[in-house]
Amino acid sequence: MRRYLAGRLGQAVAVLWAAYTISFLVLVWLPGDPVSAMAAGGLDQAAVDPAQLEALRREYGFDRPPLVQYLDYLGRAVRGDFGNSVATGRPVTSTLADALPYTLQLTAAALALAVLLGGALALYATYTPHRWLRQLLMSLPSLGVSLPTFWIGLMLVQLLSFRLRLLPAFGNEGAASLILPAVTLAIPTGAMVAQLLAKSLLTTLDEPYVETARAKGAGRIRVHLRHALRNAALPALTMVGILVGNLMAGSVVVETVFSRNGIGRETVGAVTVQDIPVVQGVVVFGALAYVLANLAVDLIYPLLDPRIVVTAAQPRSTG
Amino acid sequence: MSQSLVGELEPETGPDPGRPLHPEPVEPGAVGGAEVRRLIRFLLRRPGLVLSLLVIALVVLAAFWPTLFTSRDPLLGVPADRFQGPGAQHWFGTDELGRDIYARVVHGAALSLKATLIAVGVAFVAGGTIGLVAGFIGGWVENVLMRIVDVLLAIPALFLSLALVTALGFGTVKVAVAVGLASVASFARVMRSEVLRVRRAVYVEAARSTGARWYSVLLRHVLPNAMGPVLVLATIEFGLAVLAVSSLSFLGYGAPPPAPEWGTLISTGRNYLANAWWLSTLPGLTVAATVLAVNRIARALDGESATWR
Numbered sequence: 001m002r003r004y005l006a007g008r009l010g011q012a013v014a015v016l017w018a019a020y021t022i023s024f025l026v027l028v029w030l031p032g033d034p035v036s037a038m039a040a041g042g043l044d045q046a047a048v049d050p051a052q053l054e055a056l057r058r059e060y061g062f063d064r065p066p067l068v069q070y071l072d073y074l075g076r077a078v079r080g081d082f083g084n085s086v087a088t089g090r091p092v093t094s095t096l097a098d099a100l101p102y103t104l105q106l107t108a109a110a111l112a113l114a115v116l117l118g119g120a121l122a123l124y125a126t127y128t129p130h131r132w133l134r135q136l137l138m139s140l141p142s143l144g145v146s147l148p149t150f151w152i153g154l155m156l157v158q159l160l161s162f163r164l165r166l167l168p169a170f171g172n173e174g175a176a177s178l179i180l181p182a183v184t185l186a187i188p189t190g191a192m193v194a195q196l197l198a199k200s201l202l203t204t205l206d207e208p209y210v211e212t213a214r215a216k217g218a219g220r221i222r223v224h225l226r227h228a229l230r231n232a233a234l235p236a237l238t239m240v241g242i243l244v245g246n247l248m249a250g251s252v253v254v255e256t257v258f259s260r261n262g263i264g265r266e267t268v269g270a271v272t273v274q275d276i277p278v279v280q281g282v283v284v285f286g287a288l289a290y291v292l293a294n295l296a297v298d299l300i301y302p303l304l305d306p307r308i309v310v311t312a313a314q315p316r317s318t319g
Numbered sequence: 320m321s322q323s324l325v326g327e328l329e330p331e332t333g334p335d336p337g338r339p340l341h342p343e344p345v346e347p348g349a350v351g352g353a354e355v356r357r358l359i360r361f362l363l364r365r366p367g368l369v370l371s372l373l374v375i376a377l378v379v380l381a382a383f384w385p386t387l388f389t390s391r392d393p394l395l396g397v398p399a400d401r402f403q404g405p406g407a408q409h410w411f412g413t414d415e416l417g418r419d420i421y422a423r424v425v426h427g428a429a430l431s432l433k434a435t436l437i438a439v440g441v442a443f444v445a446g447g448t449i450g451l452v453a454g455f456i457g458g459w460v461e462n463v464l465m466r467i468v469d470v471l472l473a474i475p476a477l478f479l480s481l482a483l484v485t486a487l488g489f490g491t492v493k494v495a496v497a498v499g500l501a502s503v504a505s506f507a508r509v510m511r512s513e514v515l516r517v518r519r520a521v522y523v524e525a526a527r528s529t530g531a532r533w534y535s536v537l538l539r540h541v542l543p544n545a546m547g548p549v550l551v552l553a554t555i556e557f558g559l560a561v562l563a564v565s566s567l568s569f570l571g572y573g574a575p576p577p578a579p580e581w582g583t584l585i586s587t588g589r590n591y592l593a594n595a596w597w598l599s600t601l602p603g604l605t606v607a608a609t610v611l612a613v614n615r616i617a618r619a620l621d622g623e624s625a626t627w628r
């Protein structure tokens with residue numbers, strides 16, 4: 001078990017390093033001259049003074065050879081220093097840390113809602129004996145993943161905030177302002193959960209042990225919830241990393257639609273003024289979220305599925 | 320039912336272009352007629368698929384010949400007609416400058432379709448090449464390439480495209496390239512796994528043993544046979560790219576405002592949500608209908624390609 005964990009942890013660190021490297025490649029080397037891009041962000045290119053550019057270049061260390069730059073930046077990133085935002089001058093890490101609680105609130109609420117609604121939909125769609133109802137319910141998730149998230153948000157605001165005046169349309173004060181953004185973000189995520197779980201449930205319900213449970217006289221609900229769901233949920237659990245990635249990406253759009261504070265809104269602002277350090281911090285943060293989610297799944301999985309521990313305990317599979 | 324269609328489609332879509340001609344002369348009219356009848360029966364059972372094909376046909380027509388659908392100028396505002404609701408005069412209503420939204424959606428199809436095609440093309444070519452090289456060469460090359468692909472998959476696609484947009488700059492084409500590059504990884508994965516599957520096939524071994532060069536094995540035998548699932552992925556990716564491109568232009572990185580790009584249209588309508596519901600709603604419905612249609616077609620293709628394999 002310890003070797004299994006060490007292996008997973010090593011993988012996670014490797015992914016983070018690689019994500020940092022890729023973001024460095026894309027953001028620092030691809031534009032050719034990151035300093036003039038940053039200095040001109042939001043401004044006219046001609047308005048930037050060459051002497052000022054030179055000073056900025058020295059300040060950010062871009063006057064050194066590329067490999068030295070990379071190693072220096074990597075060394076600082078390992079210590080948690082992603083540089084300062086070009087627009088505000090504040091450290092990237094504290095900018096993101098300040099925005100994080102809002103995004104966490106939003107994504108946690110959306111994830112809970114998505115799992116609840118998507119799970120219920122998948123369970124009922126596979127449970128109902130009516131063919132037409134099943135087909136209707138199963139077509140909802142594919143509708144959910146086809147709708148643009150920002151459009152769902154705008155429609156909800158239009159209907160519930162402007163027409164019916166039930167909920168606030170913008171801002172992040174109070175629990176009421178969280179409802180619409182969370183629902184908006186939960187729709188595509190819940191649709192994904194429903195698709196995954198329904199597919200997995202349908203395969204599980206065909207397995208011999210389910211047949212055995214039925215033959216022994218277990219009721220339909222009991223077979224569905226106690227026997228099938230527990231096994232069907234396992235493959236769906238491995239997709240949590242991708243779900244978290246989707247939630248993160250969705251929060252960028254949702255926070256913009258509802259003018260909420262958060263990582264997503266910081267990102268949009270940073271991209272608009274080409275604030276390279278902040279964008280890089282966000283990319284690494286996205287990878288970190290994915291890696292942490294997968295690590296959590298790796299930890300939980302052996303607890304839920306005893307077969308995993310048996311294989312992991314064998315030296316071969318971990319070596 | 321789908322079995323029979325696949326059987327009928329096989330000769331046209333079959334992977335091997337060098338198939339020898341049919342030994343016996345067959346009357347072409349009779350076979351063609353039966354095929355057409357069977358295809359019609361297949362489609363009649365699937366009204367959703369027919370509708371989806373129709374939607375895509377309309378979008379493509381609108382992209383190439385927008386004047387077929389409307390004679391109005393998408394950029395010309397008529398101040399007297401500001402904020403007209405949808406009706407017989409203006410099907411989708413008019414905006415704050417009195418421009419006809421329907422004309423703007425129709426003319427926007429070209430921009431949105433172009434961006435989507437660029438995105439899918441970039442992902443297809445770059446990802447396909449990486450997957451092909453990794454699967455065909457194997458060894459350390461495969462290891463290195465696939466580890467990079469794994470890392471790309473770990474970064475949420477939107478963040479990756481946002482980073483690329485930061486580096487490349489704003490505009491429809493740059494946004495499209497960013498979206499495409501962000502989805503290279505999934506193409507590389509599928510292509511590699513298909514190449515690995517095909518590479519072990521007996522006919523590839525046969526081609527090698529008859530002394531065929533590696534590039535002719537690759538191009539004549541491996542590539543065409545590995546293509547099916549990659550094309551299905553391309554269709555799915557098409558829907559995702561429509562969404563991603565419109566999200567990025569909603570965030571303000573796409574075509575600048577006067578251009579009638581779909582995401583920009585929805586985004587501009589946001590300022591008038593309270594008094595002009597049609598400004599965002601109807602262009603958004605167009606995007607949704609397009610993505611739904613593409614996804615339905617992808618599902619049909621997936622079912623068929625599953626039986627080719």
